[in-house]
Amino acid sequence: MVSGNRQWVADRIYESLRCSIMNFELYPGSRVTETELAQRFDVSRTPIREALQRLAVEGYLTIRPKHGCYIRNLDVFELAEYYDVRVGLEVEAVELMGRRIPYRDLAALAEDWNPEHLKYGDEGTEALKDAEEDFHIRLAELSGNPILVQYLRDVNNHIRILRRLGFPDQDAVISTYQEHYEICQSILTNDIPKACRLLRTHIHASQAKGREVTLAQLEIHRRRATGG
Amino acid sequence: MVSGNRQWVADRIYESLRCSIMNFELYPGSRVTETELAQRFDVSRTPIREALQRLAVEGYLTIRPKHGCYIRNLDVFELAEYYDVRVGLEVEAVELMGRRIPYRDLAALAEDWNPEHLKYGDEGTEALKDAEEDFHIRLAELSGNPILVQYLRDVNNHIRILRRLGFPDQDAVISTYQEHYEICQSILTNDIPKACRLLRTHIHASQAKGREVTLAQLEIHRRRATGG
């Protein structure tokens, strides 16, 4: 929610740990201790504690008092639950937009995803992955409800692992453009129900695609983690 | 998200501070410092820091580095935004329930709010306020999505101030029963769209009612805080 400033040790530790958790460097279910991390980062336990507590509040790990921290053991079912929450938030954002449609901004967003232009596809899929998440955030922002956006960002933090594994082929890129564009157009033509339907389908599709590759990825990283 | 255990000082401080913020004892916008709180609670700064950081992550206050903490300055507009997020989450919960309706549990929940019985109305409105929040949590739990429930609890933490100010008269009690009962019945008869409509109306009604009394309450506590 805050951070970004690298001046403080605790922030640096926090970001580093969050990255490690995201990249499966810290394998889900594994245990870490304050002392161990303090040695690894060559700092005292105080900033480590601060980082761990933040990560715990945000759901990245669970703290067992007087025993240690366990990296959150995320399973595909739980990730699916996050996706459903995402649906709830984003659909509500579209519903809110229906109260007063922000035509200008929405048209701009739609133009960014006009299938005839393919802005993001050219530079490889990495940029597209960021842009995909950004589209949904921008869409939510157009609801005019910053709190909702805040919650959506939080959800994204938890499922970003999955999102970055998708988009294997060019077909997926095209259809992403198509779907984003259609969603915007539906809102612009004041067909909120259709926009909600499309949005649901769009998110559920990526949910299914993500689930598909997660198990494989987990397996790969598990082998790497266990040295096998 | 966790807490409840009074064994640890930091948890006790956290709960106490959260309560104080809720009750406007710590007035929005006012500043608190670690040293001051450490003296007030007669503990060291360490558990105070921990509590403050948790409260900051959860949005109850903002930390200005090297300067102090400011109690989150919540306005009615922001609270309205939380209510809209609540709508999104709860409606999605009902949608999810539509996939596989939990008849038994839902019937039990409906029976608890059968207008002919009025379980909670008798013991005064205080119990009803807790029960009202509990109804929505139980309803969300029946979606089978614990993550969604977790987010809903978080939203509730932020708007509980408002919720506890409502229910001024017996008419509101009756209509609350009626609405809760109808929502359950709609799901039981597999009319998900109707349930969603009712839920939206129900939440927006309490939103409006809450907004109405908040400004007055804020004014009262402002006067008390400024000693006027």
Place this chain on the structure above:
DNA sequence: TGGGTTGCTGTTGCATGCAAGTTTGCATGG
């Protein structure tokens, strides 16, 4: 008079020390 500098005070950020709690492994007895 106005702009920049400097020193002071308040506050936090981090290191360290100690005590309490939890787990684990082993020894002992049945």
Place this chain on the structure above:
DNA sequence: CCATGCAAACTTGCATGCAACAGCAACCCA
């Protein structure tokens, strides 16, 4: 062989100390 009790090691929870930084006001100089 299994259950039970105990002790040691490990880990965290909290207290305390110190240094650095932000904010503020007084001050100096033009």
